[in-house]
Amino acid sequence: xxLAAVAGLLADRTRAAFCLALLDGRxxxxxxxxxxxGVARSTATSHxxxxxxxxxLAEERHGRHRYLRVADHRVLELIESxxxxxxxxxxxxxxxxxxxRQQALARARLCYDHLAGAVSLTVIDAMVExxxxxWGPDPGLTHxxxxxxxxxxxxxxxxxxxxxxxxxxxWTERRPHLAGAVGAALCDHALTTGWxxxxxxxxxxxxxxxxxxxxxxxxxxRP
Amino acid sequence: xxLAAVAGLLADRTRAAFCLALLDGRxxxxxxxxxxxGVARSTATSHxxxxxxxxxLAEERHGRHRYLRVADHRVLELIESxxxxxxxxxxxxxxxxxxxRQQALARARLCYDHLAGAVSLTVIDAMVExxxxxWGPDPGLTHxxxxxxxxxxxxxxxxxxxxxxxxxxxWTERRPHLAGAVGAALCDHALTTGWxxxxxxxxxxxxxxxxxxxxxxxxxxRP
DNA sequence: ACAACCGTTCGACGTCCCTCGAAGCGTCCG
DNA sequence: CGGACGCTTCGAGGGACGTCGAACGGTTGT
Numbered sequence: 001x002x003l004a005a006v007a008g009l010l011a012d013r014t015r016a017a018f019c020l021a022l023l024d025g026r027x028x029x030x031x032x033x034x035x036x037x038g039v040a041r042s043t044a045t046s047h048x049x050x051x052x053x054x055x056x057l058a059e060e061r062h063g064r065h066r067y068l069r070v071a072d073h074r075v076l077e078l079i080e081s082x083x084x085x086x087x088x089x090x091x092x093x094x095x096x097x098x099x100x101r102q103q104a105l106a107r108a109r110l111c112y113d114h115l116a117g118a119v120s121l122t123v124i125d126a127m128v129e130x131x132x133x134x135w136g137p138d139p140g141l142t143h144x145x146x147x148x149x150x151x152x153x154x155x156x157x158x159x160x161x162x163x164x165x166x167x168x169x170x171w172t173e174r175r176p177h178l179a180g181a182v183g184a185a186l187c188d189h190a191l192t193t194g195w196x197x198x199x200x201x202x203x204x205x206x207x208x209x210x211x212x213x214x215x216x217x218x219x220x221x222r223p
Numbered sequence: 224x225x226l227a228a229v230a231g232l233l234a235d236r237t238r239a240a241f242c243l244a245l246l247d248g249r250x251x252x253x254x255x256x257x258x259x260x261g262v263a264r265s266t267a268t269s270h271x272x273x274x275x276x277x278x279x280l281a282e283e284r285h286g287r288h289r290y291l292r293v294a295d296h297r298v299l300e301l302i303e304s305x306x307x308x309x310x311x312x313x314x315x316x317x318x319x320x321x322x323x324r325q326q327a328l329a330r331a332r333l334c335y336d337h338l339a340g341a342v343s344l345t346v347i348d349a350m351v352e353x354x355x356x357x358w359g360p361d362p363g364l365t366h367x368x369x370x371x372x373x374x375x376x377x378x379x380x381x382x383x384x385x386x387x388x389x390x391x392x393x394w395t396e397r398r399p400h401l402a403g404a405v406g407a408a409l410c411d412h413a414l415t416t417g418w419x420x421x422x423x424x425x426x427x428x429x430x431x432x433x434x435x436x437x438x439x440x441x442x443x444x445r446p
Numbered sequence: 447a448c449a450a451c452c453g454t455t456c457g458a459c460g461t462c463c464c465t466c467g468a469a470g471c472g473t474c475c476g
Numbered sequence: 477c478g479g480a481c482g483c484t485t486c487g488a489g490g491g492a493c494g495t496c497g498a499a500c501g502g503t504t505g506t
Binding site: 029030031041042044045046049063064065066 | 451452453454455456
């Protein structure tokens with residue numbers, strides 16, 4: 001493995017597109033990256049093997065998903081050094097308007113069907129403090145939590161093999177956030193009632209005034 | 224020209240060897256680089272075209288020579304970023320003992336058959352101050368300079384179409400240094416008398432105690 | 447149990463590009 | 477002027493690699 005080999009890992013449009021997509025610090029799945037770059041899944045698989053074996057990307061496997069992220073801060077610097085010399089700046093738009101957009105992603109976003117970002121962690125903290133949620137090694141919903149959901153008009157999910165409460169790694173916050181059936185139901189409810197709305201067609205979410213009111217009413221400081 | 228294309232420029236062993244060789248800040252000719260990388264001159268030509276067109280290297284043509292150097296500080300950073308991720312560090316020895324070696328090269332070295340580096344510039348300055356040398360747009364040797372050479376035991380070169388005094392670009396100092404027949408004769412004399420000796424088999428030179436004495440005797444502060 | 451989905455392996459196809467030698471052009475030196 | 481040298485262009489050969497579709501194993505959710 002010499003210098004030319006490392007450069008060769010980034011000397012392909014598809015692999016470069018993967019790395020640029022991963023610059024936002026989030027973890028992507030292999031299929032997401034394949035769709036983003038416009039190649040077949042099998043093609044993405046071989047590329048991802050090269051990038052992981054070469055030490056540029058790190059992987060974490062959860063069930064049938066394979067999450068990928070940039071391995072190292074040195075890799076970030078390498079990609080930035082390359083971008084600084086590429087006249088056609090496909091990544092440059094980020095620096096203009098999308099530093100704010102990246103902040104929005106870090107604040108609140110969709111992670112498949114549930115909420116991620118800094119906001120999702122405050123939800124967990126508030127729910128744990130009010131005794132609605134068990135967190136830690138054996139997460140679950142308490143009786144109070146079930147009643148709380150019913151009060152919100154959310155049917156407590158059941159009849160599925162999907163766990164009610166699950167921890168999902170949050171790559172921007174480096175802490176797990178709320179997934180599982182309850183996480184999905186909460187997120188779905190927040191979107192249908194307009195507490196949260198998507199920013200354009202991206203995964204980024206923003207909290208509406210109605211969302212702030214609901215937060216105060218249902219998760220605000222205890223009396 | 225996108226990110227993958229820039230990476231592709233360095234994704235070849237030969238081109239990577241060129242760039243690593245040029246890391247010392249000196250200018251190399253195309254043939255030197257070809258010999259250093261072990262490829263045919265025609266191969267080197269095509270690679271150098273790619274690197275120059277891609278903006279990684281800059282060229283300067285002098286007569287039949289083509290001098291190449293790293294174009295930009297951003298290119299230096301890119302190469303260093305790549306080297307930081309390459310486990311097989313062919314360039315790493317530089318950082319250990321050869322930061323001192325690089326300083327030695329910047330101080331005094333051979334440029335073909337004459338002297339280059341910081342020492343060569345002090346020679347010019349001292350010779351100009353003593354009226355031995357005309358420098359600037361029309362460089363040449365003065366009558367006093369010719370007498371000074373004879374006094375040193377150096378025959379004033381003649382009978383050749385090679386100019387007596389010529390300016391040669393010094394890439395570490397960004398100033399021209401003394402070349403031409405006089406530059407070569409002075410350098411040859413300094414090496415044969417032991418004023419200068421080569422460091423190992425490299426082009427780097429070091430000034431001996433005898434060299435310092437000779438400097439004081441022949442170019443020292445005027446009375 | 448069954449369907450849907452994610453990821454993987456494999457073989458085949460096509461393309462890109464790295465390499466060299468021979469021939470040629472311009473410059474420098476005697 | 478004639479020889480030496482540095483560099484370039486051109487064509488041909490050959491190896492490396494990116495791409496896809498089809499088939500398969502494993503996990504998730506109904």
